[in-house]
Amino acid sequence: MLGTNVVLNFTLLKEDIIEFSSSIFANLLEYLRDTVEHLILAILIYILICILLYLCIQVWGFMEFNREPNNARRILFVISHCDDECMFFGPTILHFTKKEECSVYIVCLSTGRNYGMGSIRKNELYKACTVLGVPSENIFIHSHTLLPDAMDVRWPTEVISSLVLRYVESLDITTLVTFDRYGVSYHNNHCSIYYAVANLILDNVLPKSCTVYVLDTTNIIRKYWFFLDIPLSIVFSRFRFMGGLEGRTTIYNAMKQHSSQLKWFRRLYMYFSRYVLINTLQQMNLIDVELDLEIQD
Incomplete structure (x- = not known):
């Protein structure tokens, strides 16, 4: 009976460990996925800002990029x-x-x-x-x-x-x-x-x-x-x-x-x-x- 209980407890412990590990791994994957998605979104937004700035400066003329030193003759x-x-x-x-x-x-x-x-x-x-x-x-x-x-x-x-x-x-x-x-x-x-x-x-x-x-x-x-x-x-x-x-x-x-x-x-x-x-x-x-x-x- 004692041996059976030990085996049963060990099996339950093993299942708990596997379940816990799976949960951590799943959470980690979800975190990494969210991080990558946010990173990609941030990069796309940054690229869009760069494109808009370039258009404002070079095409539409809304902004002045060049800043030269004084007295540059x-x-x-x-x-x-x-x-x-x-x-x-x-x-x-x-x-x-x-x-x-x-x-x-x-x-x-x-x-x-x-x-x-x-x-x-x-x-x-x-x-x-x-x-x-x-x-x-x-x-x-x-x-x-x-x-x-x-x-x-x-x-x-x-x-x-x-x-x-x-x-x-x-x-x-x-x-x-x-x-x-x-x-x-x-x-x-x-x-x-x-x-x-x-x-x-x-x-x-x-x-x-x-x-x-x-x-x-x-x-x-x-x-x-x-x-x-x-x-x-x-x-x-x-x-x-x-x-x-x-x-x-x-x-x-x-x-x-x-x-x-x-x-x-x-x-x-x-x-x-x-x-x-x-x-x-x-x-x-x-x-x-x-x-x-x-x-x-």
Whole structure:
């Protein structure tokens, strides 16, 4: 009798455990299903908001997206490589080249001469800038032995600082635009320019009339969100530019002039990157510079 009761109790306990486990599993599945449904709904609503914002800005003209810095008359873009102007700064360059009162200049600090592509890439840059509306006489290209086109090379700060300061002073630049300390793609050549310009600000040698702005580096998701980055750009960025479909087409046509660089992954980048549609800038100030230089050290 005792053995029978033990077996019976064990059977009942086993059934209770199975029933309890099944209940938990069912509740978990229901919770996951509800979560996924809400997540999908939230994503669809966000996409709808992005589409409506784009239409309001670019088609219906109900909203103004672009916010440019004050006193932007003579604008200098300092880039690392021949194609940076298309891959990263296109919307900002197009915004200013369309304004008659603005003069746009581009300084490129390398050509790819260290791997035998110097003359080819220089010619490609001139052709691309023509598409973007930058006159050839406003383009300055350097091929310094200490500034090779190489991902793993950090360029010397003193060399870049000297070059940048020379152009700012000789061209009477009011607005300097370059990479932030992350360089969009974390390329050492890009980051080097930021730290060189940061040193100019720290040493207080830039003309008082010149203000420096850096291109925001976003996380990998935002980087390839294309027009889905519109709401975040509006909320988090004071200075911003959007090229629209017409501008994006112009930038893509400019990038096609860099035929030596049009690998499959760059073509994909040009289709999906937010930097081909949207640029957001931050003004460099002394406090941020001091903090960034401390982090670098």
